[in-house]
Amino acid sequence: MRLHLITVGEPRLAYARAGWDEYATRLRRYHKLQVSRVSGKTQALESEAIRKAAGKAPLILLDPRGRQFTSEGLSAYLDARALGGTGELALAVGGPEGHTDELRAGADALWSLGELTLPHDLAMVVLAEALYRAATISAGEPYHRG
Template sequence: MKIQCWTIGKNNEAYVSPGIEDFTKRINRYYPFQWVIIAPPKNAASMTSEELKKQESKLLLDRLTKEDYLVALDENGRQMDSVTLADFVQKRANENCRQMIFLIGGAFGIHESLIARADYKWSLSALTFPHQLVRLILAEQVYRACTIQRNEKYHHS
């Protein structure tokens, strides 16, 4: 199974980049893993938040295939602890899922058309995090899930 993290926005900021790169290398020992950073639509600054979400959704829906297992990071999604996330990822691998995509939406969230396409809606926390920090948290949690699956020492339960 391949795992991708899709995000709308600009490249990683300097304060998170080394951490994301480190966890990306670590995850690649378990699963082929990559980041896909998608540029926001042109004229994004002149759009309303709803128009922007709709345009971002169109960009993303055009890239998805029917076989992709889409996990939308959404404040209204279900929360999981790290062990549950490890089980969740392992279950997708056991189901011969070809590709699992974790999606971080744009600044205003994810349009309902994309939420409707999602196979799972996941809330990292009830807290609000900066977009860049969500990338780092996601990378760390995917790595942690991999180590839990293999019963390695990284995760202390």
């Protein structure tokens, strides 16, 4: 499956850049990976840029109102999307103000990483690691030991 990861900006902190690079590299062993970095001076412009970057791909927004997954549940969800004919998924991390109501309403799904508020840089690393972990579960590999 093709995963299109869309972020507002890129990781600024060294640990986040290193973590993002590490997990994005690992994830490429399992999925075709595209990364888009968008920007905007306002929440509305950021959300517009995310929608445009996603194109026709089903859009999953990281949002605190979304569904929470276990690692196994995320793996099963992604497998079901792939088996259902979805060749591409776009997953987006919003900016500091989050996503607009309009973008949320048009998204295919909302995914919450949990009830904690995470800094933007850390949310990007957690997204990449969670997707990698889900891929290894689907492949039956030992990275995930639950």
